[in-house]
Amino acid sequence: MAVQSWEQRTATPPPPIKKPKGFFREWGDAILFAVVAATLIRWATFEAYTIPTPSMEHSLLVGDYLFVSKLHYGPRTPQTPLQVPLTHQTIWGTDWKSYSDAIQLPSYRLPGFSEIKQGDVVVFNVPFESQHPADLRTNYIKRCVAVAGDVLEIKDTQVFVNGKPMNNPPQSQNRYYLQVNDVIRDKVFRDQGVTDFNNPSGIPQPQPTQFGPAYIVDATPATADYFKQQSFVKGIVQDKSPAGQAEMDIFPNNPDYPHSQPSTPAKFNWNRDNYGPLQLPKKGQTVQLTPENTPFYEKIILRYEHNEGVTVLNGVIQQNGKPLTTYTFKQNYYFMMGDNRHDSLDSRYWGFVPEDHIVGKAVLIWLSVDPYSDFFHKIRWSRLFNLID
Numbered sequence: 001m002a003v004q005s006w007e008q009r010t011a012t013p014p015p016p017i018k019k020p021k022g023f024f025r026e027w028g029d030a031i032l033f034a035v036v037a038a039t040l041i042r043w044a045t046f047e048a049y050t051i052p053t054p055s056m057e058h059s060l061l062v063g064d065y066l067f068v069s070k071l072h073y074g075p076r077t078p079q080t081p082l083q084v085p086l087t088h089q090t091i092w093g094t095d096w097k098s099y100s101d102a103i104q105l106p107s108y109r110l111p112g113f114s115e116i117k118q119g120d121v122v123v124f125n126v127p128f129e130s131q132h133p134a135d136l137r138t139n140y141i142k143r144c145v146a147v148a149g150d151v152l153e154i155k156d157t158q159v160f161v162n163g164k165p166m167n168n169p170p171q172s173q174n175r176y177y178l179q180v181n182d183v184i185r186d187k188v189f190r191d192q193g194v195t196d197f198n199n200p201s202g203i204p205q206p207q208p209t210q211f212g213p214a215y216i217v218d219a220t221p222a223t224a225d226y227f228k229q230q231s232f233v234k235g236i237v238q239d240k241s242p243a244g245q246a247e248m249d250i251f252p253n254n255p256d257y258p259h260s261q262p263s264t265p266a267k268f269n270w271n272r273d274n275y276g277p278l279q280l281p282k283k284g285q286t287v288q289l290t291p292e293n294t295p296f297y298e299k300i301i302l303r304y305e306h307n308e309g310v311t312v313l314n315g316v317i318q319q320n321g322k323p324l325t326t327y328t329f330k331q332n333y334y335f336m337m338g339d340n341r342h343d344s345l346d347s348r349y350w351g352f353v354p355e356d357h358i359v360g361k362a363v364l365i366w367l368s369v370d371p372y373s374d375f376f377h378k379i380r381w382s383r384l385f386n387l388i389d
Helices: 005-012 023-044 186-191 221-228 294-304
Strands: 044-048 064-069 121-125 139-146 151-155 160-161 176-179 207-209 212-221 235-237 275-281 287-288 310-314 316-319 325-328 333-337 359-368
Touching: 005 160, 023 044, 044 359, 121 186, 121 207, 121 333, 139 160, 207 325, 212 221, 294 310
Parallel strands: none
Antiparallel strands: 044 064, 064 359, 121 139, 121 359, 139 333, 151 160, 151 275, 176 212, 176 235, 207 212, 287 325, 310 316
């Protein structure tokens, strides 16, 4: 009979030798981990954006690169889950759509550590687009000038909220006519930070106006005061729309921009510089619907709150063929304006911003590139790592 030693009986077999990962497997795992981590960070904490247009000049400049905090107001759960990671609307460098809207989920917001406040610089999905799901609409950046429940009014370019004048951002701009007899040197405009973004050189050019030969410039109040004191400027006139002069493209004269045509004649004698009073809808608030206030609320009820069977017929909001006489709002709404008051497509033109379109709060400029400077002066070093007010 065979005998087996105790050592032989108790010894465990050696573990199998793991086959080392191949080169491509190691790199694949590393890339997958990096993509997942970057996607989570981008969704839940911070995301980088750049400023492409002058609507926030001079508070934010074209070429500023920002970090936007999702933590302040709370990150949103994805509405469009079938999307290529780290893309927005298209695949990088192409016109190919980067998502499928075959599945659309309800959007919820996780808790944040602050509410949206008047004066915050906010990134949001522009609500008037219809070709993309709400969470993939084009990102806009504006300043919140009024929150849900506030009454907003603009008098002679000054914003009033609940009857009190809003503190204007010190770098906000208005449009002016600089009346001149001669050409102003380019260096003067560069030194004063005055840029014409419709000109390839960025330098304003004189043109005939109702005030004679003049430069049309967007400038801060301090810059306007500088030009008033210069001998080469005959006069300076601020561009303002007079009170009582209706502008047809202003909300709610154009109640469902860009899907509606402006009402003729205009129902409200409002314009970009004299606007309101207008109360912002608040979650849980119930309003009586009348033909007079239908232009204020039709876009909300028709598009933003996911109601079924809603139509607007002859100025009357209907649901399943029956006129609605009252409505209770399902979420809060905000009024956003650019600091460059006369070069900003904002809530004055397309109305309220729904809460579920809010992306986050702009908090930090981490890089700033001047599109009109030469290579050696391209970086605006003084703006790096500036906090955003």
